[in-house]
Amino acid sequence: MPTNDRRSFLKMTALAGAFSTNSLFRQAHAADWEAASRAVGHLDSGTIAQNEDYWSVIQRSYSVSTQIINLNNGGVSPSPIVVQQAVERYNQMTNEGPSYYMWQILDQGREPLRHKLANLAGTSAEEIAINRNSTEALNTIIYGLPLKAGDEVVGTKQDYPNMMNAYRQRAERDGIVYNQISFDFPIEDNDVIVKAYEQAITPRTKLVHITHMVNWTGQLMPVQQIADMAHAHGCEVIVDGAHSFGLLDFKIPDLHCDYFGTSLHKFLAAPIGSGMMWVKKDKIEKIWPLTCYGNPRSPDIRKFEALGTRSFPIEQGIGEAINFHEAIGSRRKQERVFYLKNYWAMRVKDVPGVKLHTSLDPRFSCAICGVSIEGVTSNQLMTTLFDRYKIHTVGIDYEKIHCIRVTPHVYTTTADLDKFVGAIGEIAASKKS
Ligand SMILES: Cc1ncc(COP(=O)(O)O)c(C=O)c1O
Numbered sequence: 001m002p003t004n005d006r007r008s009f010l011k012m013t014a015l016a017g018a019f020s021t022n023s024l025f026r027q028a029h030a031a032d033w034e035a036a037s038r039a040v041g042h043l044d045s046g047t048i049a050q051n052e053d054y055w056s057v058i059q060r061s062y063s064v065s066t067q068i069i070n071l072n073n074g075g076v077s078p079s080p081i082v083v084q085q086a087v088e089r090y091n092q093m094t095n096e097g098p099s100y101y102m103w104q105i106l107d108q109g110r111e112p113l114r115h116k117l118a119n120l121a122g123t124s125a126e127e128i129a130i131n132r133n134s135t136e137a138l139n140t141i142i143y144g145l146p147l148k149a150g151d152e153v154v155g156t157k158q159d160y161p162n163m164m165n166a167y168r169q170r171a172e173r174d175g176i177v178y179n180q181i182s183f184d185f186p187i188e189d190n191d192v193i194v195k196a197y198e199q200a201i202t203p204r205t206k207l208v209h210i211t212h213m214v215n216w217t218g219q220l221m222p223v224q225q226i227a228d229m230a231h232a233h234g235c236e237v238i239v240d241g242a243h244s245f246g247l248l249d250f251k252i253p254d255l256h257c258d259y260f261g262t263s264l265h266k267f268l269a270a271p272i273g274s275g276m277m278w279v280k281k282d283k284i285e286k287i288w289p290l291t292c293y294g295n296p297r298s299p300d301i302r303k304f305e306a307l308g309t310r311s312f313p314i315e316q317g318i319g320e321a322i323n324f325h326e327a328i329g330s331r332r333k334q335e336r337v338f339y340l341k342n343y344w345a346m347r348v349k350d351v352p353g354v355k356l357h358t359s360l361d362p363r364f365s366c367a368i369c370g371v372s373i374e375g376v377t378s379n380q381l382m383t384t385l386f387d388r389y390k391i392h393t394v395g396i397d398y399e400k401i402h403c404i405r406v407t408p409h410v411y412t413t414t415a416d417l418d419k420f421v422g423a424i425g426e427i428a429a430s431k432k433s
Helices: 003-020 024-040 052-059 081-095 098-121 134-144 161-174 190-200 223-232 301-305 312-328 330-348 378-389 414-432
Strands: 128-131 152-156 177-181 205-211 236-240 259-263 275-279 354-356 369-373 394-398 401-406
Touching: 024 052, 024 081, 024 312, 081 098, 081 312, 098 128, 098 275, 098 312, 128 134, 128 301, 134 161, 134 236, 134 259, 134 275, 152 161, 161 177, 161 205, 177 190, 190 205, 190 223, 205 223, 223 236, 275 301, 312 330, 330 354, 330 369, 330 414, 369 378, 369 414, 378 394, 378 401, 378 414
Parallel strands: 152 177, 152 205, 205 236, 236 259
Antiparallel strands: 128 275, 259 275, 354 369, 369 401, 394 401
16 A cells, blocks of 8 residues: 555544544544544645644534633643543442442443553553553652662653652662753754763663653653663663653654653543553563552552542543544644644744744644743743733743743634734833833
């Protein structure tokens, strides 16, 4: 089959997956989405990224506020309506008899869900554990690795605080050595990043920690290159994929890492409080579970799921989010969100006093972009945007990074981004006058 035909065939197959199940997604969206997809089926994903008719169908599948413009989808994303409905349905069912409906009915859905997540991640289902967020996934690995006093870990000062604090706790408790390198982002040369990691590795380094998409300013890290280099030095590699999974078009094995954790309530738009952990099959046995398990040295990935009573409706709602995601497709989603980021960033980058803190090149960025205005603190900018324009962003003041972080999602309209661009222009002009 020629490459183009094969690609369309694969796209159609992925789409068929989302539509073929008797899901809420199918009931709500099959007709509209099939028609919208047919209308753009002959176009490549870069062109579809700019097709507002196609994306308007997706925008209508959300119930986001009309009172505010939410540009902090990097923090947590809203779920599409069908995902909310699934959670509500499972919640109502649960409350008709919790111990029966949770432990005998909804619990039956965990294994099919594991397979569905594994299919999306491109891994074996026997390597996927379902939990509540990236913090839980990555802390399980950080605390569970059999590291001993003097063993070294290399990370960066730009990693997420919950992971940095876990390493610090291990340093205090177990005497491991936590070495943090630091970057001045944006960087548009992957070799610079890989070299900085390599220089920090010593013969005692056992683990290298990489944040796939850096939360502060959205830098995309060259995970595969760093992982290959780290493995050549005999180190294992753990990846924080909080922002990358469900956004970037990749499969976990592409990263060449050993451990991966993510939050499904970010770009996958699954119910809030859902996460996933991936551990390479032959490494499962040696990781201690964070909570208890009858046989903690078991090679069964399910040993990480002894989390006690938790929300089964949230967990089962993940399935509808995967249906929703697959009906768009990872490549289309990545390109659209990148397009939206550059749509606003290109329009403000030359405004006097405005500074971008993120690359505009798709090799180094996607959804997240930092922006600041000379003479305005991050907090002032965030507050002014909300008070005057009802635009919600997040102010970042961390180490040398001072900006607001702006993150659109698939439901974000270009009209809303035009309002944001106008607001930045007005605030910058008021500082100049
Ligand atoms: C890079 C990164 N890792 C981990 C997390 C933690 O995510 P969660 O709060 O869902 O555990 C975040 C949260 O924003 C993040 O940005």
